[in-house]
Every structure is written in C-alpha cells, then in structure tokens.
Amino acid sequence: xxxxxxxxxxxxxxxxxxxxxxxxxxxxxxxxxxxxxxxxxxxxxxxxxxxxxxxxxxxxxxxxxxxxxxxxxxxxxxxxxxxxxxxxxxxxxxxxxxxxxxxxxxxxxxxxxxxx
Amino acid sequence: xxxxxxxxxxxxxxxxxxxxxxxxxxxxxxxxxxxxxxxxxxxxxxxxxxxxxxxxxxxxxxxxxxxxxxxxxxxxxxxxxxxxxxxxxxxxxxxxxxxxxxxxxxxxxxxxxxxxxxxxxxxxxxxxxxxxxxxxxxxx
Numbered sequence: 001x002x003x004x005x006x007x008x009x010x011x012x013x014x015x016x017x018x019x020x021x022x023x024x025x026x027x028x029x030x031x032x033x034x035x036x037x038x039x040x041x042x043x044x045x046x047x048x049x050x051x052x053x054x055x056x057x058x059x060x061x062x063x064x065x066x067x068x069x070x071x072x073x074x075x076x077x078x079x080x081x082x083x084x085x086x087x088x089x090x091x092x093x094x095x096x097x098x099x100x101x102x103x104x105x106x107x108x109x110x111x112x113x114x115x116x
Numbered sequence: 117x118x119x120x121x122x123x124x125x126x127x128x129x130x131x132x133x134x135x136x137x138x139x140x141x142x143x144x145x146x147x148x149x150x151x152x153x154x155x156x157x158x159x160x161x162x163x164x165x166x167x168x169x170x171x172x173x174x175x176x177x178x179x180x181x182x183x184x185x186x187x188x189x190x191x192x193x194x195x196x197x198x199x200x201x202x203x204x205x206x207x208x209x210x211x212x213x214x215x216x217x218x219x220x221x222x223x224x225x226x227x228x229x230x231x232x233x234x235x236x237x238x239x240x241x242x243x244x245x246x247x248x249x250x251x252x253x254x255x256x
Contacts, residue, residue, distance in 0.1 A: 031253065032246035036183050043145045043182045066253050076250065082192035083249050086185050 029059045031087065038090040042097065047108055050101035053094060064091040118158065120217055126151060127214040131207045138203050141189040141196060148178040166224075173232050177206070180238035183246075195245050202241045205234045 029037070037056060041049040053060075067084045070076055076084055130147035137144035152174040159167030185191075188199055209230045216223035 031249040031251060032243070035185070035246045035249060036242075039185050040182045043143070043184075043186050044149070063253050067250070070250065079192055079195070079248065080250055082190055082195060083245065085190040086188065087249060089187065089190055090185055 029056050029063075031063050034060045034063055035083075035087050035090065038087075038094045042090060042093055045097060045101070047101075047105065047113065050098060051105050053098055054102065054105060057094075057098065060091060060094070064088060123154070123158075124214045124218045126154065127210055127217070131210040131214070134203065134210070135207050138200055141187065141191075141200075143181050143184045143186050143188070143203070145178060145181045145186070148174060148181060152178050170228065173228050173235070177231060177235040177238070180235045180242070183239060183242040191245070198241060199245070202234070202237050205237065206231075209234050 034056065037049075037052055038060065041053045064087065067087055071081070071084060071088070130151055133144045133147040152171050155167045155171035155174060159165065159171055184199065188196060191199065209227065212227040213224070213231055216227045
C-alpha cells in the first residue's frame with residue numbers, strides 16, 4: 001500500500017481530527033492552535049468542538065485582545081497583519097456562534113453526552 | 117437504488133461547490149463531508165471495504181479543509197494564492213476520481229492516491245500559514 005493511502009487510512013489520525021477524544025489539556029493554547037480550533041468549530045458546529053471552544057475561550061480572548069492592541073499600535077509586519085485579521089474575524093464569529101451552544105453544552109453534560 | 121452514476125454526479129457537484137468556494141476565497145466543507153458520509157454508508161450497507169477506504173480518504177480531505185479558515189479573504193495575496201493553489205488541486209483530483217469510477221475502475225486506486233496527497237498538502241499548507249501568527253502573547 002502506498003504512503004499517501006496509508007496516511008489517509010491512519011484511523012487514529014483521522015478520528016482525532018474528525019472526532020477528537022476529550023483530553024484534558026493543561027498547556028496554554030498557541031495562536032496557531034487557537035486559529036485551528038476556531039476554524040474547526042466554524043466549519044463544523046457540533047457539541048464536541050463547541051465544548052473545546054468554550055473551554056479555551058478565555059485564552060483565545062486573551063490572544064485576540066493582544067492582537068487587537070498590536071493592530072492598533074501597528075507593530076505587525078504585512079504578512080502577520082493578514083493572519084491577525086483572519087484570527088480576529090474568526091474570533092468575532094466564534095463568540096457569536098458559541099452563545100447558543102452554551103446551554104446545549106450544559107444540558108448535554110448533565111445527560112452525559114460528549115461527542116458530535 | 118443508488119448507482120455509480122449517482123455517486124459520480126454527487127462528486128461533480130462537490131467539485132463545482134469547491135470551485136465556487138475558491139472564487140469567493142472560501143472553503144466549502146459540507147459537500148466533502150456529505151461524500152464521506154455517503155461512502156461510509158454504502159460501505160456499511162454493501163459490506164464492501166473499498167467504499168470504506170474511499171470514505172476514509174474523503175474524511176481525511178474533509179479534516180484537512182476543516183483546519184483552514186472558512187473565509188480566508190483577510191489573508192494577504194501571497195497566502196491567499198498559496199491556499200488557492202492547493203485547493204485548486206482538489207477539483208482536478210476529484211474529476212480524475214469521478215472519471216475512474218465511471219469508466220475506468222482500474223484507475224480508481226491511483227486517483228484515490230492523488231486525493232490523499234492533496235489532503236496532505238491542504239493540511240501542511242494550513243499549518244504552515246497559521247504557524248506564522250505572532251507568538252509572544254503576554255500572560256495577563
């Protein structure tokens with residue numbers, strides 16, 4: 001079997017991406033991971049991703065605030081500016097989209113549902 | 117009863133939807149997820165492992181697309197172009213796969229391999245771009 005097919009069929013990798021298992025993450029979220037987390041939630045809104053976003057929202061907000069300040073002070077290079085603007089646009093969308101999920105997450109947690 | 121030509125039509129619609137998305141600097145994920153679900157379901161109903169394999173390759177494309185911002189219009193031109201360049205490989209690979217399914221089953225494996233390579237490229241590109249975000253975030 002060829003390498004690309006083996007890669008695609010690596011069940012563990014695919015399942016982790018599509019249905020990530022709930023791990024308790026203790027490390028601070030990095031900006032690239034924060035962007036990925038938000039993209040995944042916006043692309044596919046489901047209980048699991050909504051919970052991940054809710055758990056990480058304070059850290060994501062902190063990054064977004066820092067980026068907003070950086071944008072205002074003009075400390076960013078051109079290439080960083082485009083990425084930071086994408087991050088902030090996704091942050092705003094995430095904050096709007098997560099609101100209706102908060103009650104659903106609470107209900108699901110009471111009833112023991114955890115996956116998409 | 118679902119036929120191979122129904123699947124081919126769905127693949128063509130998926131291809132069109134991806135192309136429409138690229139024109140608007142957007143990622144259309146849902147058609148890819150639908151194809152993934154369809155193959156998974158056929159594989160389960162027909163008990164045919166080849167469909168499960170198709171589902172997993174399409175699943176890996178969907179998971180690659182999910183990592184990209186659904187709207188990448190804020191990216192600066194070089195990043196936008198590099199994302200588009202990778203995404204544009206998808207309709208071509210989808211076309212090859214649809215053609216193989218329709219008329220040349222021997223080529224199916226080869227075209228599936230191309231799709232898997234595109235999935236890997238999408239993932240690599242999205243990671244490469246997002247890693248360039250400024251990292252020194254002060255702890256408040």
